Amino acid sequence: MPSRSNHQSFLLRLALATGAMALAIASLLVFEVAQMRTIRQTGGLLTDSLTALVFQFEREFLRLRQSVEVSVADPGPIDAEALSLRYDIFLSRVTLLRDSPTTRVLDQRPEYQRVVGLLGSFVAKADGVMAEAPPDRRALAALQAELFEMGPGVQALSLAADSLVARQLEHQAQTMLDQSNLIIGLTVTQLLMLLVASAALVVRQRRQEAERLAMEKLSADLQEARQLAEAANRGKSQFLANMSHELRTPFNGLMGMLDLLEATPVSPQQADYIGTAQASADHLLALLNDILDVSAMEAGKTKLKPSPVNLPRLLQDVEALVSPQALAKGLAFTFNTPLEALPWVEVDATRLKQILFNLLSNAVKFTPQGAVSMTVVERGRTDGKIELAFEIKDTGIGIDAESLANLFHRFYQADSSKTRSFGGTGLGLEISQSLARMMGGGIAVQSKLGEGSVFTLRLGLAIAKAPAVLSATPADSVPESVGSSPAAADPVPQRSQPSRVLVVEDHPVNRKLMGMLLERMGLHVSFCENGQLALDLVQKEVFDAVFMDVNMPVMDGLTATRHVRALAAPVSSVPIIVFTADVMDEATERALAAGADGFLSKPVKIDELQQAVDKHLPGHAQAAMGA
16 A cells, blocks of 8 residues: 555656646746747837838939939929929938937948938928929939939948848847747756656657657648649739739830830930930830740740741841841841742741841840851751751850850850940840740850850751742731631722721820820720720720720720620621730730730830731721821
């Protein structure tokens, strides 16, 4: 009995000791969680407050600078009320920057002191200028100069705030780590005492339980990671479509208005300004297209659309595009192609042009003087295929051995120094190589620094039969027939009155641009802002064609197109030309599947719009474009 009593006493003491240790461990864990939450909340509030304050100040500074710049550059009346409002908002951010307790941690930073000093001088001057109604344009120009001078300091202040916040976060992380190590040490000590007091069986069971929980957590983490990867893949396609639309929509208005402005009476200096703006916009659009092409390839959204192509005509088109570039730089440009010997081939004409134009444009860009040439060599024909080598040779700056090894990698540029002389994204060659491989070929390069380069595109293309009736499209490729009918060859009667068209577009600038272009083509234009309004209008009024945007509120353009096609004749047969900033391959397919007769991508080009009008309204009373 005593032994049994002693055993029970031991079990009781063991239970009490274990409970006490468990309670102590639980207390330490609660303390750790509470302490970590407090540190995170305190640090987060300070970080968010400081970074938000400096960010808002920088944002209002940039907005004020832009407003002043627009007011100075715009020859029209100055919008004094809008400018004054922007200045007042800026002053409120200046006051917060100087007086907020949050910025006290920046008081000793030279970036902060310099910006505050400049702000005091600027505000003193700006108050006098803004007091006038309207402000004097020369005084605004002086303020603009001060704002641009102040810009690097404002940016440096933002970087200083970010640096300070980063150090604070690092310090807090280190503090948390030290405290966690201390608590872990105490916890481990008590756990060791608990393990000594506990039976080996309990230790083994706990170890097994911990392993089981770890495996369950790992399984759950893997499942979550898989779901996140699938969601990210789905989101990528949506992101590409959204980015394409959001970036191209303003480009449509910008480039269209520049084209219209160029056609108006302007001075030589203004014409030069317009040309510079157009060149910059074209360059930026080319960079955007490169980025979208790479992203589409990553997502597997790029599809080739081969069709019978007149290869000599395609090469002549490429030559016509590149020759002006070479001529402008004073380079000799030769095209050595056996045009009469080249057959029709089955290829995606647009993508082949893209590769050749990219390689030739690079050759011209990186050749300060000398010559650029392209030679097409036939390597043989077998089983209805022709092996071709397109050799692009230049006498330019050449490429060193290290750069050659990385030339087709994304974002890599042989001219990669901080003082590099040539622009670009470093995506063109990767895109060209990817397209060439999709076509079953590839691009090789030979180069020597200072002596020039030779890029060779090798393709094996299926020989195609020339169509009975040649197309008038570039490269004589045979397009898909959309909305054609046997009556298309009949003579079209000329109208005595302008054709009526409906433009469905929610963006006001794009509505204005489309209206101006179509009116200059001799058309009577009506407008509405979404697909639902368009659906109502076509049932009440007679239109000869509808130009339909895709992404709109209430009802999108493709849904509206399907509804129109479901109406009774003759409304259901009205020509619908879809125009959209979404230029992914699926965009055209979706538009045609919805019942569209044509597809235009933004930015809308005048010649493409004219071709669409001529095709779908061949009998309209067309006015001269210059009228």
